[in-house]
Amino acid sequence: MERHIQIFLNKLSFVSIAIATVTLFFLFLQTPETCVDPTSSSTHPKPHHKFPKSTCEISHRSFTSLEKRNRRLWSTKTWSNTISSYSSIFLSLQTFNFLSNHSKTLVLSAGPGHAVMSLNQLGVADVTGVELIDSPPLVSRADPHNLPFFDNVFDLGFSAHLDLALFPNRYVREMERTVRVGGVCVVVVQECGDGEVKEIVKLFQKSKFVGAKNVTLIGAKMTRIIMKITSPS
Ligand SMILES: *[C@@H]1O[C@H](CO)[C@@H](O)[C@H](O)[C@H]1NC(C)=O
Ligand SMILES: *[C@@H]1O[C@H](CO)[C@@H](O)[C@H](O)[C@H]1NC(C)=O
DSSP, X not given: OHHHHHHHHXXXXXXXXXXXXXXXXXXXXXXXXXXOOHHHHXXXXXXXXXXXXXXXXXXXXXXXXXXXXXXHHXXXXXXXXXXXXXXXXXXXXXXXXXXXXXXXXXXXXXXXXXXHHHHHHHTOOOEEEEXXXXXXXXXXXXXXXXXXXXXXOEEEEEESOGGGOSSHHHHHHHHHHHEEEEEEEEEEEXXXXXXXXXXXXXXXXXXXXXXXXXXXXXXXXXXXXXXXXXXXX
């Protein structure tokens, strides 16, 4: 009687193990349903598939095609003109010692990464670019209104798109929070008069005004404003 039960239990556990193994195997083979195949979204673009991206999509992205696309983009005339236009702005920051090769630099609303590459080419090694849509390897995905960085970690914060920010107050607050005391925030906005410069300066609650200058960026008349962080976050 007991031997019978023993044999029965042995069979039962063997069957259970077999079922579990097969189940695990199928689970392993299946792609999670939350993953969106990027190739299918290109034929039927759906807005919610474009942003936010799932983490699985990154692993699906072919590295070689990304590299190829970047090489093509970076070799265009428009790209190199834009890089050199940014360079002239950064060179003047270097001249006045607001920027050095060792500056830990944050670029907000970095787009496809012009400013990031420009800084790298000037010799600034530690540059972080963020934008709502990432452009690897130059730009990571992050909301400038809600930066995923600790307080006081950067020496320089740069943005050429403050005037496009949805919530300028919050945008500036995040910039000031992540840049250390003694560091600088540099914003380039559409060319504006002294009154408008004052309005922009007022957004900065922890910094003092250093200077404003009319500059040209990618052929457009702009005003570059420098603020120095004076009180800690
Ligand atoms: C910064 O880096 C660039 C490129 O590596 C180099 O040419 C330049 O001399 C460096 N500047 C300083 C001040 O070290
Ligand atoms: C920039 O140009 C505007 C006129 O286009 C002028 O009102 C303003 O004073 C200039 N700003 C600076 C800092 O020179």
